[in-house]
Ligand SMILES: [Zn+2]
């Protein structure tokens with residue numbers, strides 16, 4: 001039996017790049033216009049036969065897509081605005097006289113992270129969080145394509161040089177047990193989708209970094225305790241493959257930065273020249289606190305722990 005999940009309908013249009021970082025070539029020919037006509041009919045037919053709702057807003061979907069999210073919801077997933085920390089990407093509340101590259105958040109001023117720079121596409125909230133959850137917890141794999149496009153935009157913000165050869169792209173690994181349960185590593189799926197859209201110069205390496213133990217929940221842990229909790233969780237299995245290379249560490253979400261910092265530390269110690277970080281989303285704590293909503297902090301911590309726990 002063909003269930004609702006088999007055929008879903010949504011935007012046939014891609015999320016448009018906001019800064020022109022990644023533009024996909026589009027076919028425009030007689031053949032494709034014929035195909036468009038046929039697909040319009042197919043869309044109407046499928047929408048009648050297999051109605052489905054957008055998994056983000058609940059409105060009925062009208063277009064065929066493997067991703068059950070409507071065009072409006074996808075268009076609402078925009079990039080982080082405002083001045084961000086030049087290293088970790090945390091949003092800064094002005095006024096700042098420094099340029100964005102020089103601006104530093106409180107934490108990065110106190111101690112520079114082991115990575116050169118982290119970039120994220122959007123804020124880890126509402127729609128973007130739900131889209132990531134669709135992939136991670138509901139196995140909606142087509143979400144990886146859209147998330148990969150966003151990751152590609154974030155990668156475009158990094159000052160990668162390619163001077164030391166290909167940039168070795170390393171997804172944050174899952175613990176083996178978690179990987180078996182989920183069936184895929186979302187960071188790897190998203191990285192693959194992003195690299196397809198980017199020009200050459202990147203080399204995916206999903207084996208170099210391994211997660212060698214499970215980490216306990218991060219809920220209620222201080223920054224120091226979180227770091228201790230992560231210590232020894234990752235190991236570089238094949239140091240030769242990263243020695244002297246620039247490494248691009250990729251994950252779906254950056255929350256407190258403890259995970260990517262620990263990965264970057266291990267990669268650097270194994271001989272990586274520089275480590276850059278790109279994620280689809282990032283929690284922005286400064287905004288929450290300064291907006292007088294500090295009481296929501298525990299909620300972020302919980303989400304943080306969820307994201308950490310998702311990595312085993
Ligand atoms: Zn929607």
Ligand SMILES: [Zn+2]
Pocket residue numbers: 085086087088089090104105106107108109
């Ligand atoms: Zn910072």
